[in-house]
Amino acid sequence: MIKDQDYLKKTATFCIDLAKKLGATDATATVGHSISETVNFRNRKLDESDRSDSLGVGLTTYIGKKKSSISSSNLKEDNIKTLIERCIETTKITPEDEFNSLPDKDLLATKINDLNLYDDDHIENEEKIEYLKEVEEAALEKKEIINTETGFSESKSNFILASSDGFLNGYKSSSYSASCIAVAKNADNKMERDYEFTSTCHLQDMLRPNQIGSLAAKKTIQKLNPQKIESEKISIIFDRRISKGMLSVLASAISASSIARGTSFLKDKINEEIFSTSINIFDKPDIIKGLGSQYFDDEGVKTKELKLVDQGVLKHYLVDTYYGKKLNLKSNGRSGGTSNLYFEKGSISYKNLLKLNQKTLYITETIGHGSNLVTGDYSVGATGFMVENGVFKYPVSEITIAGNFNDMFKNITLADDLEFKYSTNAPTMLIEGMVVAGK
Amino acid sequence: MTDFFNKTDLSRNDAEKIISETLNNCDDGELYLENSKSESIVLDDDKIKSSTYSSDLGYGLRAVTGEVVAYSHSNEISRNSLKQSADNLSSTLKSKKGVYNYQIPKTNEKFYKDINPIEEKSLQSKLELLKEVNNYTRAKSGIVQQVTASFSGEHKSIEIIRSGGEALTDVRPLIRFNVSVMLEKNGKKETGVYGIGGRQSYDEYLKDDNWKKVCDEAFRIASVNLDSKPAPAGEMKVVLGPGWPAILIHEAIGHGLEGDFNRKKTSAFHNLMGQRVASEGVTIVDDGTLHNRRGSLTIDDEGTPTEKTVLIENGILKNFMQDRLNARLMNTRSTGSGRRESYKHVVLPRMRNTMMLNGKYSQEEMIKSVDKGIFAVSFGGGQVDITSGKFVFNCTEAYEIINGKIGAPIKGATLIGDGPSILKEVSLIGNNMMLDPGIGTCGKAGQGVPVGVAQPSILIDKMTVGGTQL
Numbered sequence: 001m002i003k004d005q006d007y008l009k010k011t012a013t014f015c016i017d018l019a020k021k022l023g024a025t026d027a028t029a030t031v032g033h034s035i036s037e038t039v040n041f042r043n044r045k046l047d048e049s050d051r052s053d054s055l056g057v058g059l060t061t062y063i064g065k066k067k068s069s070i071s072s073s074n075l076k077e078d079n080i081k082t083l084i085e086r087c088i089e090t091t092k093i094t095p096e097d098e099f100n101s102l103p104d105k106d107l108l109a110t111k112i113n114d115l116n117l118y119d120d121d122h123i124e125n126e127e128k129i130e131y132l133k134e135v136e137e138a139a140l141e142k143k144e145i146i147n148t149e150t151g152f153s154e155s156k157s158n159f160i161l162a163s164s165d166g167f168l169n170g171y172k173s174s175s176y177s178a179s180c181i182a183v184a185k186n187a188d189n190k191m192e193r194d195y196e197f198t199s200t201c202h203l204q205d206m207l208r209p210n211q212i213g214s215l216a217a218k219k220t221i222q223k224l225n226p227q228k229i230e231s232e233k234i235s236i237i238f239d240r241r242i243s244k245g246m247l248s249v250l251a252s253a254i255s256a257s258s259i260a261r262g263t264s265f266l267k268d269k270i271n272e273e274i275f276s277t278s279i280n281i282f283d284k285p286d287i288i289k290g291l292g293s294q295y296f297d298d299e300g301v302k303t304k305e306l307k308l309v310d311q312g313v314l315k316h317y318l319v320d321t322y323y324g325k326k327l328n329l330k331s332n333g334r335s336g337g338t339s340n341l342y343f344e345k346g347s348i349s350y351k352n353l354l355k356l357n358q359k360t361l362y363i364t365e366t367i368g369h370g371s372n373l374v375t376g377d378y379s380v381g382a383t384g385f386m387v388e389n390g391v392f393k394y395p396v397s398e399i400t401i402a403g404n405f406n407d408m409f410k411n412i413t414l415a416d417d418l419e420f421k422y423s424t425n426a427p428t429m430l431i432e433g434m435v436v437a438g439k
Numbered sequence: 440m441t442d443f444f445n446k447t448d449l450s451r452n453d454a455e456k457i458i459s460e461t462l463n464n465c466d467d468g469e470l471y472l473e474n475s476k477s478e479s480i481v482l483d484d485d486k487i488k489s490s491t492y493s494s495d496l497g498y499g500l501r502a503v504t505g506e507v508v509a510y511s512h513s514n515e516i517s518r519n520s521l522k523q524s525a526d527n528l529s530s531t532l533k534s535k536k537g538v539y540n541y542q543i544p545k546t547n548e549k550f551y552k553d554i555n556p557i558e559e560k561s562l563q564s565k566l567e568l569l570k571e572v573n574n575y576t577r578a579k580s581g582i583v584q585q586v587t588a589s590f591s592g593e594h595k596s597i598e599i600i601r602s603g604g605e606a607l608t609d610v611r612p613l614i615r616f617n618v619s620v621m622l623e624k625n626g627k628k629e630t631g632v633y634g635i636g637g638r639q640s641y642d643e644y645l646k647d648d649n650w651k652k653v654c655d656e657a658f659r660i661a662s663v664n665l666d667s668k669p670a671p672a673g674e675m676k677v678v679l680g681p682g683w684p685a686i687l688i689h690e691a692i693g694h695g696l697e698g699d700f701n702r703k704k705t706s707a708f709h710n711l712m713g714q715r716v717a718s719e720g721v722t723i724v725d726d727g728t729l730h731n732r733r734g735s736l737t738i739d740d741e742g743t744p745t746e747k748t749v750l751i752e753n754g755i756l757k758n759f760m761q762d763r764l765n766a767r768l769m770n771t772r773s774t775g776s777g778r779r780e781s782y783k784h785v786v787l788p789r790m791r792n793t794m795m796l797n798g799k800y801s802q803e804e805m806i807k808s809v810d811k812g813i814f815a816v817s818f819g820g821g822q823v824d825i826t827s828g829k830f831v832f833n834c835t836e837a838y839e840i841i842n843g844k845i846g847a848p849i850k851g852a853t854l855i856g857d858g859p860s861i862l863k864e865v866s867l868i869g870n871n872m873m874l875d876p877g878i879g880t881c882g883k884a885g886q887g888v889p890v891g892v893a894q895p896s897i898l899i900d901k902m903t904v905g906g907t908q909l
Contacts (some may be wrong), residue, residue, distance in 0.1 A: 069489065090492065201817060374629065
């Protein structure tokens with residue numbers, strides 16, 4: 001069973017009280033517990049079961065403007081005591097930093113409207129196995145599929161955030177996910193791999209198993225017999241799997257830490273047009289059952305909806321207490337990053353987006369860590385499809401795509417097919433003027 | 440050495456009994472206990488930005504029968520908790536008809552000392568050195584805009600208790616020192632990153648002003664990039680420098696030779712054993728036995744002693760890297776490659792220190808032989824698609840080669856290639872093999888483990904460079 005709020009509150013309060021007693025002027029503590037159970041299947045046979053039970057505490061102590069942290073999964077009282085003593089000793093010799101402080105009291109979350117983030121349903125491993133059998137049956141219906149690996153995971157968590165300012169709040173959340181990775185083989189024994197998955201906050205909202213299996217199989221088979229193409233400047237469409245990555249880049253680049261440290265290509269771009277005027281971007285923490293929903297941020301600061309980009313213009317950085325003080329901005333509850341981040345959907349249909357150019361490269365997967373947030377340069381390995389006059393012609397692989405985010409952001413056209421499958425979501429996206437390197 | 444049964448209602452005898460009962464009729468399995476301490480101290484923006492210390496304790500109980508692995512872990516070492524895990528395993532493993540192998544190889548050798556690097560250097564001296572690093576690096580030039588320097592240290596104590604009560608222990612120190620520098624000149628910003636580390640005390644790596652060399656190198660890489668021009672796009676010849684660029688070997692070849700992907704036949708290499716997969720002269724080994732190296736282990740996380748495994752010999756595929764599960768199912772032996780990030784993770788076959796051995800050419804000869812291509816000296820991360828064999832890695836320092844001469848520096852670009860064929864494109868192998876500085880972490884199935892790489896300079900006849908200049 002997942003530990004209840006009372007247990008977590010008691011532990012957190014114990015830590016805060018002891019830290020204060022030992023000389024901390026301020027302290028914050030997080031106590032979290034999670035239990036997850038996973039079953040993996042491969043080629044119609046049970047492959048692995050995994051049960052995880054994790055309880056942990058994190059504590060930060062302040063002595064004036066000095067700060068230090070500890071964390072532990074060993075919650076025995078004498079161990080916690082030793083660690084807190086160590087934390088206080090460390091804090092004493094750590095240099096002062098004028099920006100170290102707890103969040104402003106008036107910004108802390110007070111009332112909480114239920115967002116329905118916890119589902120008490122428990123699904124036994126036997127039922128998980130039945131679900132995965134159906135996933136695999138659907139995938140293996142296709143003769144090209146030679147291997148399937150599927151998994152079903154259920155996870156329940158509870159946590160408490162406490163501070164010496166009196167903040168003491170937390171909540172339960174749940175997550176259910178299932179996935180299918182399929183491998184297909186062609187006549188020359190060359191293989192390709194692709195996947196499909198579902199991840200939800202409530203059990204009943206999961207996709208049906210046969211949908212996952214057949215989509216994974218279809219996506220994998222489409223990738224067989226890829227070609228390498230010539231190097232050229234070309235219009236690129238990012239599938240929704242990839243287009244959301246542009247938002248992750250944006251979120252990193254407008255975090256107060258990157259801005260304050262001067263290591264972002266978007267430094268000093270507040271109130272400037274960084275996207276074309278058709279682009280609006282929201283971060284909305286209060287979506288019912290949302291995968292990125294939250295009541296408050298890592299510091300207990302209440303989170304409200306932000307329109308980060310309004311008609312192409314950057315309106316907000318993502319601000320926490322520390323870097324906010326450095327930038328002379330108030331925290332907007334984004335310590336720990338964004339919540340449900342998304343592009344407002346575009347006005348053109350998916351089909352018409354494919355037809356906008358006579359020739360388009362449609363990207364379904366990128367590999368490598370090719371985003372440089374300091375310069376905005378982007379270069380990654382990619383696989384996808386060549387699209388001519390709106391029709392998928394053949395799969396493409398062993399190519400790279402490259403550009404610079406400053407240019408890419410200004411050349412985005414969005415389709416109207418936004419869906420909320422992840423915590424960060426984007427519609428299918430066309431970007432003009434990127435360079436593909438192939439032969 | 441940690442006594443995991445101190446201050447708990449679970450005695451060693453009780454634990455042994457539960458383990459033996461749970462693993463009855465299983466092929467393999469154990470109780471893995473772990474006590475790790477770690478620290479991280481970061482200087483950034485002229486200030487000590489964070490100082491954290493972490494103490495983690497937990498166990499993982501594993502039972503293996505046939506191809507099935509049942510695993511349960513918790514950070515509460517108690518009688519109740521272990522019993523609950525045992526019940527969870529038994530409920531998964533309904534039909535067990537395995538034979539437990541009690542005979543696993545032993546070793547008396549140790550590849551690193553039983554030290555706790557965190558306690559060997561006082562916090563005060565670490566804080567002072569970081570300040571000195573910051574001052575030294577910023578004093579190098581007025582164009583230094585940002586310096587980030589960090590220490591991370593770990594002391595991990597593990598015990599493996601097998602069915603029948605056999606116990607194996609290991610104590611693993613690990614440290615890393617890292618410096619990142621951002622420069623700005625004429626409105627252009629570039630960063631350079633360099634680090635060192637391994638399984639010794641901090642001072643072994645920092646002594647004799649060695650830390651200054653780390654700062655110098657990070658500064659040098661950033662300076663080179665300030666003058667870089669856009670990278671070319673398309674297929675061309677690539678000369679790789681020695682040392683860290685061997686992450687090409689790690690991504691292109693290494694992952695594809697891990698036992699699990701080959702048993703499941705999802706690796707592009709699974710049907711190539713005994714066949715030519717690389718040019719003549721290419722020999723690649725994966726070695727867990729190098730003293731004090733980041734990727735080295737005295738025993739792996741199943742208790743098997745590590746070894747030097749020949750993967751490719753003179754171009755021919757010789758061995759895969761195996762943990763015990765995959766070795767048993769493929770009728771071979773474990774190569775001591777069974778690793779896990781922590782007690783929270785199942786064992787997987789993983790790389791240790793992956794190395795291409797020396798050839799006979801000098802780097803100058805290679806560069807001289809190239810009319811048009813690039814010379815790649817330093818890299819960020821890489822990634823591979825095991826099934827299609829396609830891999831990438833990102834240059835962080837590279838130059839164009841024109842008519843046999845090194846030319847201007849070029850911007851960071853991704854290089855992409857095909858694992859099973861790339862080593863057949865290796866036409867010259869250098870005589871200057873070098874180990875990496877001790878900074879690699881390999882990710883697989885959500886688990887990160889420390890690894891090493893090494894290689895001499897090599898010339899690859901054809902690779903796609905992902906720049907923007909057509």
